[in-house]
Amino acid sequence: MAPDQSLKRVGLLGYGRLVGDLLFKRLGGVPTNLPPPGARRRSPDLVVEVAHPQIIHDFGAQILSHADLLVGSPSALADRDTERRLLEASRRSGRSVFVARGALWGxxxxxxxxxxxxxxxxxxxxxxxxxxxxxxxxxxxxxxxxxxxxxxxxxxxxxxxxxxxxxxxxxxxxxxxxxxxxxxxxxxxxxxxxxxxxxxxxxxxxxxxxxxxxxxxxxxxxxxxxxxxxxTGSATLTTFWGSLLACSRRSTPKPGVQLC
Missing domain, CATH: 3.30.360.10 (Dihydrodipicolinate Reductase; domain 2)
Structure with a gap:
């Protein structure tokens, strides 16, 4: 996201033919696999999930120990245990759990x-x-x-x-x-x-x-x-990009769950 230095390093989880592909191209990303042992790892400030709610169930709390999290599958938070673990991890780390509003109007x-x-x-x-x-x-x-x-x-x-x-x-x-x-x-x-x-x-x-x-x-x-x-509808892609920009420009992390 070099064109705007106020933006953060972004990691993308999910590469679907619509949302993931659009975000990847707009971010100017380079596809990478896991680095070999001893190699320097990239450290994103914000991890964006656009894959499946199971990713949030399994790895959301772990991600928050390293970066802010933008949840593209908010249905994951319907699971009480997942919501609890995310909130606890957010409070411990001081990092934010952003949730994309997607197609929700108003x-x-x-x-x-x-x-x-x-x-x-x-x-x-x-x-x-x-x-x-x-x-x-x-x-x-x-x-x-x-x-x-x-x-x-x-x-x-x-x-x-x-x-x-x-x-x-x-x-x-x-x-x-x-x-x-x-x-x-x-x-x-x-x-x-x-x-x-x-x-x-x-x-x-x-x-x-x-x-x-x-x-x-x-x-x-x-x-x-x-x-x-x-x-996913086409207009939702633009909305999701707006959510990503909004949460990536917040300079001060705020623990807890926030619609973005």
């Missing part, structure tokens, strides 16, 4: 409303063509009934283990709305045969009833162009 507004006590419910619906899903466990065998099928509706924590690559936006929302968290934010996963070239994410949040009995309500819809069968 994350700052959700956080501000939540902090003010004005958030009562939050529901995230993600719909795409069935070829865009990478499902595991019982969801991988869920029947498709008609052109549009709701595969899951319930707490985000219950979805993440079975849709680790398709629930990251919902996981980011659970982190943005900390008072609701993974157990209070509702995720809805929809298989839609008509969505061959895009992902559609609907966000609905409500506040508590006011004096008139009416509740504050916001609904947003994000239609993200995507190649057929792709897990």
């Amino acid at each position: 994350s700052e507004d959700i956080t501000r409303l939540d902090a003010s006590g004005g958030l009562q419910s939050l529901c995230i619906t993600m719909a795409t063509h069935p070829d865009g899903f990478r499902l595991e466990g019982p969801l991988s065998k869920a029947p498709r009934e008609g052109p549009r099928t709701v595969l899951y509706e319930g707490p985000v924590r219950g979805l993440c283990p079975f849709a680790p690559r398709n629930s990251n936006t919902m996981a980011a929302a659970a982190l943005a709305a900390s008072s609701l968290g993974f157990d209070g934010v509702v995720g809805v996963l929809v298989s839609d045969l008509s969505l061959v070239d895009r992902h559609v994410i609907d966000v609905e949040l409500r506040g508590p009833p006011g004096p008139s009995g009416q509740s504050f309500c916001v609904r947003t819809r994000r239609e993200n162009p995507a190649e057929p069968g792709a897990v």
Whole structure:
């Protein structure tokens, strides 16, 4: 990242054909394997995970003993033990756990409303063509009934283990709305045969009833162009690059989990 000296040395975990490839090219990276014994090792200031939540489960805490961490698979934090180990490692090392907001629109507004006590419910619906899903466990065998099928509706924590690559936006929302968290934010996963070239994410949040009995309500819809069968939409790539730049320019580490 030589063009801007305020940026840090970045290590990239994951080289998928979309996110990993884009980041690698923009960073001006050089592919390397593990150095031979005795060779000088590179020491990144920031490690970016764009592979799979299992990387965070297995190595997230270890990474934090050496560098800040940008989590590209926030569904990993739905696992309570993983979240605990990351927080403990962050406090010990004084390093930051950044979480990419990805396709979540309005994350700052959700956080501000939540902090003010004005958030009562939050529901995230993600719909795409069935070829865009990478499902595991019982969801991988869920029947498709008609052109549009709701595969899951319930707490985000219950979805993440079975849709680790398709629930990251919902996981980011659970982190943005900390008072609701993974157990209070509702995720809805929809298989839609008509969505061959895009992902559609609907966000609905409500506040508590006011004096008139009416509740504050916001609904947003994000239609993200995507190649057929792709897990990640094209607009999310630009968002992720912005997240990387934002967290890499922070000069003072702040322990804990932060959306970026």
